[in-house]
Amino acid sequence: MKKEEKVEKMEKMEKEEKEEKEEKIEKEDGKDIDELTKLRNEVSEYKDKYLRTLAEIENLNKRLSKEKEDFIKYASSALIAKIIPVLDDFEIALKINDKKMDKNFLEGIKLIYNNLKEILEEEGLKRQQTVGMRFNPNEHEVVSISETDKDEEDGIIIEELRSGFYFKDIVIRPAMVKIAKKKEVDRVEKVKEVEEEKKGQESKENK
Numbered sequence: 595m596k597k598e599e600k601v602e603k604m605e606k607m608e609k610e611e612k613e614e615k616e617e618k619i620e621k622e623d624g625k626d627i628d629e630l631t632k633l634r635n636e637v638s639e640y641k642d643k644y645l646r647t648l649a650e651i652e653n654l655n656k657r658l659s660k661e662k663e664d665f666i667k668y669a670s671s672a673l674i675a676k677i678i679p680v681l682d683d684f685e686i687a688l689k690i691n692d693k694k695m696d697k698n699f700l701e702g703i704k705l706i707y708n709n710l711k712e713i714l715e716e717e718g719l720k721r722q723q724t725v726g727m728r729f730n731p732n733e734h735e736v737v738s739i740s741e742t743d744k745d746e747e748d749g750i751i752i753e754e755l756r757s758g759f760y761f762k763d764i765v766i767r768p769a770m771v772k773i774a775k776k777k778e779v780d781r782v783e784k785v786k787e788v789e790e791e792k793k794g795q796e797s798k799e800n801k
Contacts, residue, residue, distance in 0.1 A: 671761050674719055678759060678767055681711060722758035722769050724751045729773045733758065733765050738772035748776040 684707040688700075722733065729736065729749050737755055742748065751771045758769025 667762060668764070670717060671764070671766060674714060674717060674761055675766050677710075677714065678719075681707070681714070682757070684710070718762040719766070720760045722760060722765075724754045724758065724769045724771055727751050729771065733768055734771045735768045736773055737770045739775045740772060741777045742774040743777060744774075745776060747774040750774050 684703065687703060688707065724734065727750070729751055734751065738753070740752060750773065752774050753772035754769055755772060756770035757767075758765065759767045
């Protein structure tokens, strides 16, 4: 074999060997890239799951914290609701105009009533303002209705029959009230009014 042929053969072999190595490296690199992509996707998925779990835990902690705050805030509401009728009894007793009642005894009742009311107000009890206000079904209980001819008085509270109270920002006892309600005009009267208006308009047009 000639020297040139040997050199050419060797170069060819080296070239093939180099191409084979490069192809092998490319396959290995491609495999590594696939593995890396897979790992990145798994990491991203685990990260999303972690963040979602973290958000759920945070929301749960907030909800539990809110429930705890509300429990502490309104813990005494049941007791105060039971004491409110005692205030009613005191107010009824203080309205009694009995000349035979001992003055000092009456003053003692007033003192006890005022002290009790002050303590309850410090805890968050507040009396509702009702007369002149518009009826609210979430805060008031209608026990009587008085008809009125005036539109502006419709639904307005005109008398308080039992005091209502708030405890902090909730209604602990709705007020019993009397409200004004617009009279409902009789259907026959309405028809007559419409007919009269119609006749009046026709007579004007004929003139």
